[in-house]
Amino acid sequence: MLESALPSQAVIREKQSIDTTILVTIKVENEPVGSENRTPEGKKNSFDFIRAIINEDIRNNKRGGRVHTRFPPEPNGYLHIGHAKSICLNFGIAAEYSGLCNLRFDDTNPTKEEVEYVDSIKEDVRWLGFDWDDREYYASDYFQQLHDFAVRLIKGGKAYVDSLTAEEIREYRGTLTEPGKNSPFRDRSVEENLELFEGMRSGKFKEGEHVLRAKIDMGSPNMNMRDPTIYRIRYAPHHRTGSTWCIYPMYDYAHPLSDAIEGISHSICTLEFENNRPLYDWFIAQLDFKEPPQQIEFARLNLSHTIMSKRKLLQLVQEAVVSGWDDPRMPTLSGMRRRGYTAEAIRAFAERVGVSKTNSTVDLSFLEYFIREDLNKRAPRVMAVLRPLKLIIENYPEGEFEELEAENNPEDPAAGSRTLPFGRVLYIEQEDFREDPPKKYFRLSPGREVRLKHAYYVTCTGVAKDERTGEILEVHCSYDPDTRGGWSEDGRKIRGTLHWVSAAHALDAEIRLYDVLFSRENPDEVGDFKDALNPNSLEVLKDAKVEPSLNGTEPGARYQFLRQGYFCVDPDSRENRLVFNQTVTLRDTWAKIEKSLQGGEQEGD
Ligand code: ATP
Ligand code: MG
Numbered sequence: 001m002l003e004s005a006l007p008s009q010a011v012i013r014e015k016q017s018i019d020t021t022i023l024v025t026i027k028v029e030n031e032p033v034g035s036e037n038r039t040p041e042g043k044k045n046s047f048d049f050i051r052a053i054i055n056e057d058i059r060n061n062k063r064g065g066r067v068h069t070r071f072p073p074e075p076n077g078y079l080h081i082g083h084a085k086s087i088c089l090n091f092g093i094a095a096e097y098s099g100l101c102n103l104r105f106d107d108t109n110p111t112k113e114e115v116e117y118v119d120s121i122k123e124d125v126r127w128l129g130f131d132w133d134d135r136e137y138y139a140s141d142y143f144q145q146l147h148d149f150a151v152r153l154i155k156g157g158k159a160y161v162d163s164l165t166a167e168e169i170r171e172y173r174g175t176l177t178e179p180g181k182n183s184p185f186r187d188r189s190v191e192e193n194l195e196l197f198e199g200m201r202s203g204k205f206k207e208g209e210h211v212l213r214a215k216i217d218m219g220s221p222n223m224n225m226r227d228p229t230i231y232r233i234r235y236a237p238h239h240r241t242g243s244t245w246c247i248y249p250m251y252d253y254a255h256p257l258s259d260a261i262e263g264i265s266h267s268i269c270t271l272e273f274e275n276n277r278p279l280y281d282w283f284i285a286q287l288d289f290k291e292p293p294q295q296i297e298f299a300r301l302n303l304s305h306t307i308m309s310k311r312k313l314l315q316l317v318q319e320a321v322v323s324g325w326d327d328p329r330m331p332t333l334s335g336m337r338r339r340g341y342t343a344e345a346i347r348a349f350a351e352r353v354g355v356s357k358t359n360s361t362v363d364l365s366f367l368e369y370f371i372r373e374d375l376n377k378r379a380p381r382v383m384a385v386l387r388p389l390k391l392i393i394e395n396y397p398e399g400e401f402e403e404l405e406a407e408n409n410p411e412d413p414a415a416g417s418r419t420l421p422f423g424r425v426l427y428i429e430q431e432d433f434r435e436d437p438p439k440k441y442f443r444l445s446p447g448r449e450v451r452l453k454h455a456y457y458v459t460c461t462g463v464a465k466d467e468r469t470g471e472i473l474e475v476h477c478s479y480d481p482d483t484r485g486g487w488s489e490d491g492r493k494i495r496g497t498l499h500w501v502s503a504a505h506a507l508d509a510e511i512r513l514y515d516v517l518f519s520r521e522n523p524d525e526v527g528d529f530k531d532a533l534n535p536n537s538l539e540v541l542k543d544a545k546v547e548p549s550l551n552g553t554e555p556g557a558r559y560q561f562l563r564q565g566y567f568c569v570d571p572d573s574r575e576n577r578l579v580f581n582q583t584v585t586l587r588d589t590w591a592k593i594e595k596s597l598q599g600g601e602q603e604g605d
Contacts, residue, residue: 048354048355048356049298049355049357050089050266050268050296050298050355051093051096053266053294053296054067054093054097057265057266057294058097063265063291064291066099066263066265066291067093067094067097067098067099067265067266068094068099068100068102068262068263068264068265069090069093069094069099069100069102069264069265069266069267069268070090070101070102070103070137070264070267071083071086071087071090071091071101071102071103071104071125072104072105072106072255072258073105073106073121074105074106074107074109074112074113074310075105075106075107075113075114075115075117075118075121075239076109076112076113076114076117076310076314077310077311077313077314078117078120078121078310078313078325078326078330078332078333078334079120079121079125079333079334080308080310080313080330080331080332080333081303081306081308081331081332081333081336081346081367082300082301082302082308083124083333084128084333084346084347084350085300085301085350085353086268086270087128087130088128088346088347088350088351089268089298089350089355090268091125091130093266093268100133100135101130101132101135102132102135102136102137102262102264103122103125103135103136103137104138104139104258104262105118105121105137105138105139105140106251106254106255106258107139107140107238107239107240108139108140108248108249108251108254109248109251110234110236110237110238110239110248111234113238113239114239115239120325120334122136124333124337127333127337127343128333128343128346128347129343129344129347137258137262139249139254139255139258140238140240140241141240142254142257142258142261143241143244143245145257145261146249146253146257146258147201147247147249149257149287150197150212150230150231150249150253151194151197152286152287153214153230153286153287154190154193154197154212155190155194156286157190157215158214158215158286159193159212159213159230160185160188160193160213160215161192161193161196161197161200161210161212161213162185162186162210162212162213162227162229163209163210164183164184164185165208166208169183169211169229172218173218173223173226174223174226176223179218179219180218180219180226180227181218182218183213186215186227196210197212197231200212200233200246200247201245201246201247203235203246205233206233207232207233207234207235208232208233209233210233211229211230211231211232212229212230212231212232212247213227213228213229213230214227214228214230214253214279216279216282222275222278222279223275224252224275224276224278224279225278225282228250228253230250230252230253231247231248231249231250231253232247232248233246233247234246234247234248252276252279252280253283255267255280256280256281256283256284256293256295257284257287259293260284260287260292263293264293265291265293265294266293266294266296267280267293267294267295267296268295268296268297269295269296269297269298270297270298270299270300271298271299271300271359272300273295274297276295277295277297280295297357298355298356298357299355299356299358299359300359301350301353301362302360302362303331303361303362303363303364303367304362304363304364304521304522305364305516305518305519305520305521305523306331306364306516306517306523307331307518307524307529308331312529313330313331313332315530316330316530321530321533322517326338328340328512328514328581329514329517329537330517331517333346338568338571338581339514339568339581339582339583340371340375340566340567340568340581340582340583340584341371341583342371342374342375342378342558344374345370345371345373345374345375346370348370348373348374349366349367352370353366361521361522364516368584371566371583371584372584375558375560375566375583375584376411376560377411377412378412378558379409379558379559379566380408380409380415380559380560381406381407381409381410381559381560382546382549382550382559382560382561383406383420383453383499383500383501383546383547383561383562384499384509384511384544384545384546384547384559384561384562384564384567384580385427385428385429385499385500385501385506385544385546386429386511386513386541386544386561386564387429387430387431387541387543388429388430388544388545389427389428389429389430389432389433389472389474389475390425390427390473390474390475391425391426391427391474391475391477391500392424392425392474392475392476392477393424393425393426393458393477393478393479394461394476394477394478395478395479396424396479397424398424399424400423400424401421401422401423401502401504402421402422402423403420403421403422404419404420404421404422404454404455404484404485405417405418405419405420405454405485406418406419406420406454418549420454420455420502420549421502421504421548422455422456422502423502423503423504423505425502425503425504426452426500426501426502426503427500427501427503427506427545428444428452428475428498428499429498431443432496432498433445433460433463433475435463435472442495442496443496443498444458444460444475444496444498445460446460446461446462446463447459447460448460448496449494450494450495450496450497450498451483451486451487451494451496451497451498452479452486452498452499452500453486453497453498453499453500453562454485454486455484455486455500456479456481456483456484456486457479457480457483457486457488457494458477458478458479458480459477459478459479459480460475460476460477461477461478462475462476463475463476464476499561499562499563499564501545501548502547502548503545505547505548506545506546506547507545507546507547507548507550507551507576507578508543508544508545508576508577509544509545509546509550509577509578509579509580510542510544510572510577510578510579510580511540511541511544511579511580511582512538512539512540512541512570512579512580512581512582513538513539513540514537514538514581514582515534515536515537515538515539516534516537517533517537518532518533518534519533519534520532544580546561546578546580550578553569553578555569555570555571556568556569556571557569559580560586563586564582564585564586565582565583565584565585566583566584566586567580567581567582567583568580568581
């Protein structure tokens with residue numbers, strides 16, 4: 001179904017748990033990037049443009065036809081869904097071409113990086129389903145080599161020590177419209193440069209006193225080529241090299257050379273690095289590597305209502321706007337995992353989004369589509385009442401109970417069935433009863449007959465209210481014993497089917513409902529991204545009741561709560577008190593459905 005039915009505007013019929021077919025509109029901003037596999041020129045191609053380059057390289061036996069990619073995270077935060085796209089691309093391409101993919105930590109900045117991040121990144125890549133075997137590398141492993149390369153550059157007259165201040169360097173750099181100016185220190189002799197660089201390395205100078213710069217072209221129209229800094233002094237211990245070094249290489253220098261050292265063939269990165277490519281190639285050319293890697297840029301993944309900057313995500317964590325990096329509202333892989341997302345769904349999403357050369361924003365509902373698809377197949381169905389209301393069956397004998405059979409997953413007959421206890425006192429959802437029902441409301445109301453899923457037909461006979469407040473405390477009804485299993489021989493029409501749990505057997509649960517973390521589609525378009533936060537992104541329901549078959553379930557287990565959506569057991573669960581995270585609703589929102597049905601009947605809702 002997916003293959004044919006996902007153009008930029010797709011209407012997808014989703015079979016709901018209780019005999020309901022609803023319409024869900026999947027909207028993708030702009031074109032669904034890469035899904036038509038266009039070349040950068042816009043021509044249709046059976047491969048995306050990255051695979052087309054690789055195919056061409058293989059055809060020409062470039063680098064002996066080797067395919068060797070890498071995923072190079074900086075360990076300064078947790079991985080997010082944007083990284084997942086890059087992971088799937090790099091590891092995916094390596095697997096498709098029987099090549100290799102390295103995991104390389106780009107740990108050149110000692111002040112922001114932590115071991116906690118390294119560990120979380122490894123866990124997340126593994127969880128996504130990828131394996132780097134023994135190829136776990138660190139840019140810091142190459143510090144000595146990178147230093148020696150720098151000495152070679154100095155000896156070749158391709159690098160110099162500059163003693164301007166940071167501010168002066170900025171001024172001398174010029175602007176996009178004005179060329180830069182040469183530093184007065186640009187023509188230092190090789191000997192002097194070597195001596196000063198050695199002094200930098202051995203700790204003779206203060207931070208900022210000198211830097212090492214590549215000697216390229218201060219007049220270049222490409223600002224990146226105006227003698228970029230390649231080493232600076234930092235008296236900061238590094239999480240792997242301790243205090244061995246007090247000079248650290250810049251990313252633009254360390255990255256291409258790390259790629260070359262590892263024998264990477266195709267260095268896939270995001271579009272912002274397009275203007276850095278000449279510099280990437282320059283460093284590699286100066287040090288004449290035999291089979292230089294090729295940098296290829298693709299558009300980063302942007303999702304509506306989401307931020308992906310690690311700096312901003314860190315701010316949310318530090319300011320306790322969220323409970324941590326793994327808060328289920330975070331776009332981090334650990335947050336999404338805790339929320340109930342599966343690796344399969346994320347991989348399917350990443351593949352479907354594809355790669356492109358133009359930046360675009362993917363609608364969050366597109367991601368949600370994939371988790372619904374996956375969980376629909378695999379999540380056992382159970383009944384949970386989020387906001388309980390007592391239902392008393394007056395003609396059911398007090399103190400008696402029976403066991404009813406319930407299928408675990410109509411999409412998967414192999415999932416079998418379970419039994420549900422049923423008795424005189426049940427809980428139903430508060431919103432499933434209306435004393436004064438509006439038009440087209442087919443759930444319970446005085447005199448109305450509805451089906452209790454897997455159980456019986458019941459007819460509302462009255463309500464019990466709090467005399468003072470008028471609040472409805474109980475709904476009373478009678479049941480038809482001839483409708484066991486939820487159907488009747490006379491075939492009389494029942495329009496509403498409700499979920500329920502037995503009051504005597506139900507387990508207490510806390511249920512955390514989530515909405516988008518940011519109300520605005522693009523949180524970055526306001527001055528402070530925190531102004532775009534959705535104040536109602538979390539709702540905690542403390543008095544929920546779930547069916548007793550959930551006794552003993554473990555954190556991470558995923559279920560479909562009939563008529564409610566998909567939920568995942570949270571690690572905060574304690575004995576006698578389960579905690580569930582809402583992964584995704586069954587449908588977008590009530591409002592959307594009403595709109596898409598445009599006044600049609602809510603058949604069987
Ligand atoms: P930040 O700029 O917020 O620190 P980053 O993108 O620089 O994040 P890295 O750890 O350097 O984070 O990213 C590792 C890899 O993941 C890089 O190759 C980067 O291009 C890729 N990546 C990061 N964000 C995205 C995204 N939104 N879509 C696709 N790839 C991404
Ligand atoms: Mg980066």
